Amino acid sequence: MRTGTTTTADETPLFGPESQFRAFFDDPRWAPAMIRATVLEAAHPQIGAALADNSTFVAHPWRRLRNTFLSMRRMFDADPAVREREAARLNRLHARMSGSDSRGRPYDAMDRATRAWVVATLFESAVTMCRLSGQPLDQDTMERMYAEYRAYLAALDGDAGELPEDLSDFWRYFDRVVEEELENTEAARVILFRLFDHLPAPALLGGAPTLWAAGRAVVGPLLGAITVASLPESYRRKAGLPEMPGASTLMQGAYLAAGLTRFLPAGWFDAETVIEVLSLSPGSDDPRARTVTALHARMKQASALLRLLSPLSAETAPDPAPAPSGEARRPAEEFFREVLDQTGDGHLDWPDLAAMARELATRLDLDEPEETRLYDAFAAWWRELQAALDTDGDGRISVEEYTAAVPTLAGPALIRVAEVLFDATDKDGSGTIDAEEYRALFRTAFHRDLTTTDGTYGRSAFVGDFLAFMSGRRTNTPYDPLLADA
Numbered sequence: 106m107r108t109g110t111t112t113t114a115d116e117t118p119l120f121g122p123e124s125q126f127r128a129f130f131d132d133p134r135w136a137p138a139m140i141r142a143t144v145l146e147a148a149h150p151q152i153g154a155a156l157a158d159n160s161t162f163v164a165h166p167w168r169r170l171r172n173t174f175l176s177m178r179r180m181f182d183a184d185p186a187v188r189e190r191e192a193a194r195l196n197r198l199h200a201r202m203s204g205s206d207s208r209g210r211p212y213d214a215m216d217r218a219t220r221a222w223v224v225a226t227l228f229e230s231a232v233t234m235c236r237l238s239g240q241p242l243d244q245d246t247m248e249r250m251y252a253e254y255r256a257y258l259a260a261l262d263g264d265a266g267e268l269p270e271d272l273s274d275f276w277r278y279f280d281r282v283v284e285e286e287l288e289n290t291e292a293a294r295v296i297l298f299r300l301f302d303h304l305p306a307p308a309l310l311g312g313a314p315t316l317w318a319a320g321r322a323v324v325g326p327l328l329g330a331i332t333v334a335s336l337p338e339s340y341r342r343k344a345g346l347p348e349m350p351g352a353s354t355l356m357q358g359a360y361l362a363a364g365l366t367r368f369l370p371a372g373w374f375d376a377e378t379v380i381e382v383l384s385l386s387p388g389s390d391d392p393r394a395r396t397v398t399a400l401h402a403r404m405k406q407a408s409a410l411l412r413l414l415s416p417l418s419a420e421t422a423p424d425p426a427p428a429p430s431g432e433a434r435r436p437a438e439e440f441f442r443e444v445l446d447q448t449g450d451g452h453l454d455w456p457d458l459a460a461m462a463r464e465l466a467t468r469l470d471l472d473e474p475e476e477t478r479l480y481d482a483f484a485a486w487w488r489e490l491q492a493a494l495d496t497d498g499d500g501r502i503s504v505e506e507y508t509a510a511v512p513t514l515a516g517p518a519l520i521r522v523a524e525v526l527f528d529a530t531d532k533d534g535s536g537t538i539d540a541e542e543y544r545a546l547f548r549t550a551f552h553r554d555l556t557t558t559d560g561t562y563g564r565s566a567f568v569g570d571f572l573a574f575m576s577g578r579r580t581n582t583p584y585d586p587l588l589a590d591a
Contacts, residue, residue, distance in 0.1 A: 121183030138234035153290030154206035164449030221267030238364025289344035301325035454501035
């Protein structure tokens, strides 16, 4: 469906830089509001089951945040072609997600009513964040923003019929879903009570686990308490969510403090830049890498000082020493946890490999049929792994099965995965990948020079490097930031 230059009654565009939604993109209040919206999404049984089975938000939350942010920016782009391309990509992604929850109830990520609820939580949380920060939206602004969100849903589903047309009817719809359909799902519990306590460090802080763990120990519980206090009272009551004393005041204070940013100069905060910098690894060829490397060194110094002032625990282990470039190998358990187990559920199964395919397809911005070729190659690799390693026949591979077999993963199917990646990266069909194409593959994850003397990367070298990472568990390759970093 082409939404084109859709406008409201007063001719204000529903998409692009003049939209109300885009005004919130660089608003720090979006951080707690998005967490709140995610909990309300996860509390829906269908969405919660899909997240539990397919999402990488537990093991790779920062990567998920980056991808979600970029997707929303594309969906509200002024160019209808950009919106249509992103909508098609999202629909292909969601069409691959279906199954049953722990109670045997089916879920389908393409269910229109469920997708409408996702959009509803985003709109309602945006309205709530303005109210809690002391800047409630007036009726006209809410009406215009609601029209934008319905247009967003229409761009995905072809129409917005699953959301009420009138804003007054929306609030009755929202309350009904909260009262009758939301549950205390496993996915909602993970976000509220596990994710904040075990949130992995972004790439920027990956070398300073002591400093990260110390900050997380303070901030994590506060974020959890703020999120719980901001949820609708009827859901808190139904889900039996505990609210610590003073949490409501803390929540109000956090939103009010974030709302004070309206007095700061325009453009002082750019969310996309912050997310990208957090994703950078020291040594990246990104121009900002030198600053990141300097910050990384300072953070490691602070981490070392912190260890001198506080007792060590399992959570605050000494910061690791740099591994020798190109030759270090992870222990099998670490490789399983950081690379293979993309969903963080402790097992390797198809959703983990699908998540790898999804991340690579997203980074490469693949269209059909290239995206399908990549998924098919990963599916063949999964069948190969399952036949070789699933010794108890339960349909998935445990870390014990993986480590006991001491497997080599470089079978024919994995070679095919590497070849599909090479073909997708070789945009000009020259049979080699130049530096420009290589950077397009890894983007900010690229962090070393090409090993060939003529500045190009041949098929055999590309395939060999990919296999060395996936089968040899070698660290310090370009694939670490792509598939291993949180």
